[in-house]
Amino acid sequence: MKYARAAMFLFYLLLGAGPALAPLGTGPAHSMAVDAVTLQDPAQEARARAIMHGLRCLVCQNQSIEISDAELAADLRRIVRERVAAGDSDDQVRAHLVGRYGDWVLMRPPFKLSTLALWAGPPVLLLVGGITLWLGLRRKNMQAPPPLSEAEAAQLRKLTAAD
Amino acid sequence: MIIELGHFALVLAFVLALAQASLPLIGAARGSAALMAVARPAAMGQLVFLLLAFAALMNGFVTSDFSVQVVAANSHSAKPMLYKIAGLWGNHEGSLLLWVLILALFGAAVAGVGNNLPASLRARVLSVQAMIACGFLSFMLATSNPFTRLIPPPLDGNGLNPLLQDPGLAFHPPFLYLGYVGFSMAFSFAVAALIEGRVDPAWARWVRPWTLAAWCFLTIGIAMGSWWAYYELGWGGWWFWDPVENASFMPWLAGTALLHSAIVVEKRDMLKSWTILLAIITFSLSLLGTFIVRSGVLSSVHAFATDPARGVFILGFLVLVIGGSLGLYAYRAPVLKGGGIFAPISREAALVLNNWLLATACATVLLGTLYPLLMDALSGGVDKVTVGAPYYNATFTPLMVPLLILMALGPLMSWKRGDLPGVLSRLRFAFGVSVLGMLLVWYLREEGPVLAVFGIGLGIWLIAGALTDLAERIRLFRISPYASLSRAAGLPRAVWGATMAHAGVGIVVLGITASSAWTEEKIILMQPGDQASVGGYDYRFIRAEQGPGPNYTALRGQFEVSRNGQPVVTLEPESRSYPTPPMDTTEAAIYPMLSGDLFAVIGNPQGDKGWSARLYFRPLQSWIWGGALLMTLGGAISLSDRRHRVGAPRRAAAHGRSDAGAAIAAE
Amino acid sequence: MNRMQWRRFIPLGVASFLAVMLFIGLGLDPKIVPSALIDKPAPQFDLPPLPGKEPGLIAADLAKGGVSLVNVWASWCGPCRIEHPQLMEIAKIPGLRMIGLNYKDDPARALAFLQQLGDPFATVGADRSGRVAIEWGVYGVPETFIIDGDGRIVMKHVGPLRPEDIKEKILPAIAAARP
Secondary structure (H helix, E strand, O other): OOOHHHHHHHHHHHHHOOOOOEEOOOOOOOOOOOOOOOOOOHHHHHHHHHHHHOEEOOOOOOOEOOOOOOHHHHHHHHHHHHHHHOOOOHHHHHHHHHHHHOHHHEOOOOOOHHHHHHHHHHHHHHHHHHHHHHHHHHHHHHOOOOOOOHHHHHHHHHHHHHO | OHHHHHHHHHHHHHHHHHHHHHHHHHHHHHOOHHHHOOHHHHHHHHHHHHHHHHHHHHHHHHOOOOOEHHHHHHOOOOOOHHHHHHHHHOOHHHHHHHHHHHHHHHHHHHHHHHHHOOHHHHHHHHHHHHHHHHHHHHHHHHHOOOOOEOOOOOOOOOOOOHHHOOHHHHHHHHHHHHHHHHHHHHHHHHHHHHHHOOOOHHHHHHHHHHHHHHHHHHHHHHHHHHHHHHHHOOOOOOOOOOHHHHHHHHHHHHHHHHHHHHHHHHHHOOOHHHHHHHHHHHHHHHHHHHHHHHHOOOOOOOOOOOOHHHHHHHHHHHHHHHHHHHHHHHHHHHHHOOOOOOOOOOHHHHHHHHHHHHHHHHHHHHHHHHHHHHHHHHHOOOOOOOOOHHHHHHHHHHHHHHHHHHHHHHHHOOOOOOOHHHHHHHOHHHHHHHHHHHHHHHHHOOOOOHHHHHHHHHHHHHHHHHHHHHHHHOOOOOOOHHHHHHHHHHOOHHHHHHHHHHHHHHHHHHHHHHHHHHOEEEEEEEOOOOEEEEOOEEEEEEEEEEEEOOOOEEEEEEEEEEEOOEEEEEEOOEEEEEOOOOEEEEEOEEEEOOOEEEEEEEEEEOOOOOEEEEEEEEEOHHHHHHHHHHHHHHHHHHHOOOOOOOOHHHHHHHHOHHHHHHHHHHO | OOHHHHHHHHHHHHHHHHHHHHHHHOOOOOOOOOOOOOOOEOOOOOEOEOOOOOOOEOHHHHOOOOOEEEEEEOOOOHHHHHHHHHHHHHOOOOOOEEEEEEEOOOHHHHHHHHHHHOOOOOEEEEEOOOHHHHHOOOOEEOEEEEEOOOOEEEEEEEOOOOHHHHHHHHHHHHHHHOO
């Protein structure tokens, strides 16, 4: 993502280059994702921005539509604002876009059967790793220490005899 | 001609690497001193030839020799010299040359100063190092030759991408590579030890300095990349959990675990299995990162080359190296059983906990990074998800919290059997200070997430904890100040290094918490004369005008920033339009202060409503970079400790028990 | 090997699994977003026609029986130019209704494009703002949809159509869409 601008460069390159998907539009220069039309109500605008922050730009390689300069991102921002102004809840706005573009467009992967391993993975790994370590260390600690070698046994006798 | 010589040098290096990879290994197995002795000159020779090859390619870039394909594709006569030089590693082929050069550098270093290593171990280490080199060199010679000619040569090159003409970005790859490739030493030592069938404390003494050096470089490399993103991309973001960022972060996490694990091997002859595994995994993650960046397997802006043939080659190489080393590990695991036991509360236990949490965190990042690919592959392309920051915030961050809390306790614990109540009581000052800090922050900043308060407390806890460790060692307030001072002067550098590094982490935590939670942002359209207040600072828009630059046209804005009527700074952000290749960049105007950064961006006017402006106040933002620097400095100071200096084991034996005794007691 | 000892093979096992996944991954494109509308009815939005290409995109017509192909294109799109011969080929398939969705384009330029390269479309709807395309889940041009007689989307192809794609993807999809 630190090379997002390289992505924009790649876009311009792709537009002229061969068989590749042409991104929608050649983002207006210096648009900086500052939209001319924002929601009047600051609370609603803040909500809209928060939702945009969690939606992935489809042509940008790891940017949210909140900050992307791509035309498609601007179009999607417009839709988010419309839906927020129409009274949709955050989940409903997201569902509207997921209905058209799929789960791919969410920055936060959804909880569903196919993402079970993704979400359950870290806690399971933590637990399993922890239990394995605990058992392994306990077993090792319960083992008798290795028997003394001849020289060590002789040394021990000498030392204890001297008491 | 020079280019062809460079190509020839590359081939010679490959031949030497082949010899170095095979003969010393056979020699070590047979006990043949003559064959083992091949390693040293071969390693030196490899370095010499790769330096020649590198110089030849550098010459091509510096003289803008467009008959060389990579120069034509990535350079331009109008580029400033600095970026012509940096252009060498800004592409797939050239960066591979840098990779193998650094690999040879480390190999030659071990060959040069490794006289205290047992001959068989050294031979095996250099062999393994050469095997890795063989893989990369054969890949280069077969598919990614930097010395390919372009006939007829074009009049000028293609590579004037303004994005890459930036000091931060230009020099971030060498640091990263020094880190990535530096971990190859630990890997080579690990595999050599597995082949030998023996891991003793001397081995750990050897591995630690190399790992520490690599870790320092990687820390700086990652920080540089982050810092670049912050000032260049125009939104103040500095970490995006992009696959390529993760590819550099995972070796860092594993490398940190390795560093700490090696301490236990050295001091207590335990955790050998863990440490060997971590050494293999850390470098494997470096290699995996190389693969991800060059294969197009994951969606990331950094893709160098998405040629399937190259991808298959690299994957094959990965399978050989990683599969081979992990297979060897599985085979040899029984001989790695260490001696000694320790109580559940002890420094060993703390370090095991440290390993466990870091390894889980690393695995989490790996899971998140590769999951889109896993799902795509297993669902046949029907069901795809993407994994963004919210996932990592929900999984990675909770793993870090217990680790960070424990970081203050670990250094205070004694080996074998620790005194938890004693340690906790010694930390009560640190605890008190952090609670005080949390209350203060809670009072001053009502808005913002509750977790942020906890984050501040954590950062203070870490800094205070590190200082507590120092205070304990010099018996501060328990003996006379003069005596404390003389103790401080006598402390080994490694102690200072560790204190600085741990405190550095605390500073980074504070910076991340504050800038994430309390950044204020205003995105508005402004007319000249308008004023906006952000974070207690008043931005006053003076003017904006279009003007020419050396190879671009720029929209230059001017903001006067003041606080409570007192002028602070004038910020002049720019928005640049480059003609060839057509590209726009934002040059944010940033004013870093101790309390936070002022950050301004300007964009085109929207009709007659005014110019678009983004204004920020980002509290404690620079503490992130500062903390990272402190961490690196701590690592470097640790590295300069005489006990880490190569040859220390022999000197310790020569000077007798007192030296080693003092060393162990001081830790 | 006792109970505990098999654990040493875990790292190798995990690495092997990942290697297989990465190998499969080399043949996949992570940038392609799969359609969320497969087996769902085509979006119920109509588009006015390009001049001379009446009646435009009429959603109801898609459900009136017979397989349709909707191709999203624009005159400013380079890859659209490259795939156009394939569209001309596909247009020869009997019983297939070819509908164009002209995305964010100038009508004069769009018509000139068709005049210059050939016109495979029975009708073309003009989406000047791009909103209807978003309803279809379009994120780039060109994209191609196959719709069955009940108006359900049965296939979406992202990117330009290569000659192989006609045989490998389009024809099978049309065959599957037929009752």
